[in-house]
Amino acid sequence: MTSARRGNPVLLGSAGLAGLLLLLELLPRLGLVDERFLPPTSRIASALADEVSTAVFWQSLGDTLYAWAAGLLIAVVAGVLAGLVIGSVPVLRALTASTVEFLRPIPSVALIPLAVLLYGTDLGSTLLLVCYASFWQVLVQVLYGVADVDPVAEETARSFRFSAWGRVRYVLWPTALPYVFTGFRLAASVALVLAITAELVIGSPGLGKDIATAQASDAVPTMYALIVVTGALGVIINLLTRTGERRLLAWHQSVRGEVAV
């Protein structure tokens, strides 16, 4: 009703992105950075146009997206399940806390030799790294979400003798859902980051490998074009997540606030 005053979010978002592109165009044009190292938007765009017209690019994009989606799916399912189980059983929580904290900061990149050892440059390698990194994102968020259950709501469920499953399904899950969404959004981009990094370093096919090639070949505009593709993927993924969030979290304070005056 008041969207005119507030502005259309899509429009505003596009304005934000346009501002970024303009800045990238101006920085080298004004001589603030050397355009050989950071080419202006227009040059990147033309390199991007060249890339887009090749079949190899779409093949790489497909490979990256596949690794991303598969890894993310595994990580989210595993993270949510583990989070709900660990979070709702205090003993398990105490038991696993130290191990989780130990494993979490181990960088995926340090695991590359291990991954290659197990899977070579197959999809398996990338998946291993993607899953490892994004699993923790989801897990930690879900753990915090489970801890956030309103005691009165929890007791209401207990007093009506909800089954364990009922409590998870109807109380724990909805409370944790906003956290799951944050976790999902974090994991989605971490998965993308890792998918590309793995391809970059190991050389399994995908955008990352193309970036590595462009880098090694001093093809700077092409490299940036591919980076832009990565970023654009991130924006699209976020857009989709947001849409899902608005549908599933209509009841939540954070979303509710957008409806009330």
Add this chain to the structure above:
Amino acid sequence: MDILKKAGLAIALPIVLFAGWFWLSDGSENFYSPPLRTILTAFGDTWTLERLRTDVAPSLLRLLAGFLLAALIGIGLGVAIGLNRRLRAVLEPVLEFFRAIPPPVLVPVIMLFAGIGDGMKVIVIVFGCIWPILLNTVEGVRATDSVVLDTARAYGVTGPARLTRVILPSASPQIAAGLRQALSIAIILMVISEMFASSNGLGFTIVQFQRSFAIPEMWSGIILLGLLGFALSLLFRLAERWALRWYEGLRAAQRRAG
């Protein structure tokens, strides 16, 4: 008694896992996964006090600087974005854009602007670990109870006090979740940033071990990273406990058996 039990629970699983690892790997012939026994020996030989001073200390300093800076920027920006719908609409795609770019790809670009010193490494850390803080702060701020907000408004709790006394405390549980996550990401990025243009540091040392095929030493470095992460998260947990005692109390009050 209670503390003893907690400590017992905390170390039980690691002990089991390490014992399992030790036992399973004992006869390992594989060059890349040597027996844990060898790794532990290497650990003692590698991580001497001198090593800790020259390699671990600088890493830790960069890590802390990066983490604190990320916390500062992340919370500040997060609050602003969480409170202002229009700002959120404008910035969200841009932020999502940067969030999706892998740090290893971005390092060269950052190097362009920040050179190759510690500054570059700190920026890389900030760049990578700011996201969970930012996202959680935004969500936490947006989720502030409407009655709480109304109360604050009605009593003229506005301006800075609204921020420090109402918005931030109310969002603090979720901000803590973000900080916690950022901490381990910061460690990961510490390693990544030291893979480029570096001549000391924990990450550099591990990568160096890996390249020079000192595999037991490399594993010992990874274990050290894990230990470091564990220690830092323990510290963080203590700080969180203290800062969020109201929240823990609130949650625990009605749960505790007596």
Add this chain to the structure above:
Amino acid sequence: MLEVKGLRKVYSSGSREVEALRDLTFTVDNGDLVCLVGPSGCGKTTLLRCISGLLTPTSGSVRVNGDAVTGPPPGMAVVFQEYGRSLFPWMSVRDNVELPLKQKKVDRARRRELVDTALDAVGLSGTASAYPWQLSGGMQQRVAIARAVAYEPETLLMDEPFAAVDAQTRADLEDLVRSLWQRLKVTVLFVTHDIDEAVYLGRRVVMLSSSPTVVQDELVVDLPAERDQLNTRADPRFVELRTRVYEQIQKAKKAAVR
């Protein structure tokens, strides 16, 4: 039968220790309707939470039909004082009322019937599809009541359930509880701070002292079983009983002011 014996509850969080209940003993027969009155903060909610197995007492015991209560006993429904927070904000009013029935594995048709009847009885048939946070305070409270009523419990615990509704609705709800009690032979334990309500509703009234709490007095309401708002409240015996309860409470409060 519901037996409370030597019940004591001390809350201790940090340095603060509160002896909410000192020593409570009383019984409620099956099919009885007992009202519980007592000054604010004397431990009525605490008592109800102990009875419903949500809180472990410090000492003493609660038995339902001979079995010690360790968790929520089957067939018990509770209306919480914090009605607003006891409703699930992520579900519509209908779903909130229906969910416990689903958990009880009531079949779909019967569920629909129970939900509709209950919502109708509390005057909310028009708002079944709204979310709880779209309702007024009193409406929310009535949803919580409808949920308990639809559940068809054997034992019904209600913690100041009519606090947020207007006088007329309150009278209607009082009659609803009485008719439910008579029709289904539910055992009802009803916490209220309204003395008239306690006498009008109850077959017995249990009066609690100020904190540290003991049973101050008990009283059988020997009014006819058929009661109505106009005549019963005008009955001289009613006035007599309410005066008695009032005096006891006064006494309890006096004792507290040392």
Add this chain to the structure above:
Amino acid sequence: MLEVKGLRKVYSSGSREVEALRDLTFTVDNGDLVCLVGPSGCGKTTLLRCISGLLTPTSGSVRVNGDAVTGPPPGMAVVFQEYGRSLFPWMSVRDNVELPLKQKKVDRARRRELVDTALDAVGLSGTASAYPWQLSGGMQQRVAIARAVAYEPETLLMDEPFAAVDAQTRADLEDLVRSLWQRLKVTVLFVTHDIDEAVYLGRRVVMLSSSPTVVQDELVVDLPAERDQLNTRADPRFVELRTRVYEQIQKAKKAAVR
């Protein structure tokens, strides 16, 4: 002077449209004490939120001393119906009461005095250092009242502020509000669903109809200014007035049942 003119409020979220207020017009003179009664869900809370500038009406206007209300006007204190959620769980009782005073830049000594007096007046002097969630429902509500009282407002809006306290405390609090009103010449708008309370407290009673809501009737309470719980309530004029209010509300409810 508080003027409400042609106030209309329609909630619309998604497909659901609720006309909470249809057309309200009334005024409250400075220093007046007006009680607002009406059936549950008729829009009392909505009205209060519009007056306090927390909610923008769909049409119509609210003026305080001639100025249109767009945000919370200075010198106004509100006691929310959702008392539990309106207290900040991260602050102790004392801090909760003190924070608005800090915002008002009351100096430290005076603040301390005001807080102590207010907490004492509501009978909570012993629990100043507890967190709100360590208190019983009635105690929480009294904290919210103490907060409003300590604020020394010019205008005081109270939304069913005594719903969760026992009869005796309620009587004490009623007298507290009256004495405050007489002593400080505060303008009070008091929402209640207890007809006796409305008549006992108010200088005027405004009765609202069922939703969609208009002003059903107004009534000046011509009881002597000096009131006390025993004599006033026994006054035949009191009984007469309360019957009149009761009848109007009945009529309002009847009209609603189409």
Add this chain to the structure above:
Amino acid sequence: GSDKDSSSSGGSSGGVDNVTVGVIPIIDVAPIYLGQSKGFFKSRNIELKLEAGQGGAAIVPGVVSNQFQFGFSNLTSLMIAQTKNVPVKAIAAGVSTTGEQGKDFGALVVKAGSPIKTAKDLVGKKVSVNTLKNIGDTATRNSVRKAGGDDKAVNFVEMPFPNMQAALEKGDIDAAWVVEPQLSAIKATGGTEIASTYVDVDPKLNVAAYFTSQKLIADKPDLVKRFTEAINESLTYSDAHPDEVRQILSTYTKIDDKTRAAVVLPKWPVEINKASVQTLADLGTKDGIFASSPDLGKLLP
């Protein structure tokens, strides 16, 4: 996990061996791509699959675990592996210096107008290499010593080749040890070469080699033999047909046409020059890169 070597890679079907080779997408490995396109491998019943990653991090573990059957690596790295008893063995030459001062495919460069004229001037300065404690810094130290400077006083920093030009121009580093195609790019913008480090080590220096695991040598000697023949044929062919090399670059790198025509191509002799490798080994030992001096008899074919 090293015992699952009969999966698609490394397996054979109908007498054709599927072989995966781990390479780096740089000019050095052009022969294997060229050989692939010329059918040198197919004619020996080898179905070749080339995996190109950013760095060597994945190649050695890949070969050791038989995920790759062969790999490409510089000899210093291979010698480090040898001293650590990594079970690998070189089987064919990879790439060699051109042997011409000022016209090699790797060199030390400074930016235009730099006061640094010779390697000797690097004392006390910052020099970038792509990997510390590897061929880059040994070779550079050697050049500094040869020019009469104290190599201990040179500060090395690590950074990827593509970053060096920018760092050089910004003054973050004083000199860069860099290879093609970045070398041409820097020279094109006025950068000057102050030493041809590979040539300084040995005019016939073998820089890199193809290698495999000792297990594969033991299990499938025939495959190793055929692969070596194919790679040798490729090397010879490449050395003789520079234009085709420049052409093949466009298929696996993104080097633009102008640079492709301009870059200095390395030499691809078939023989591994043992003496030059020994020199490299001695230099590395002197600089403390190896824990013990490498046993070339075990490493080289």
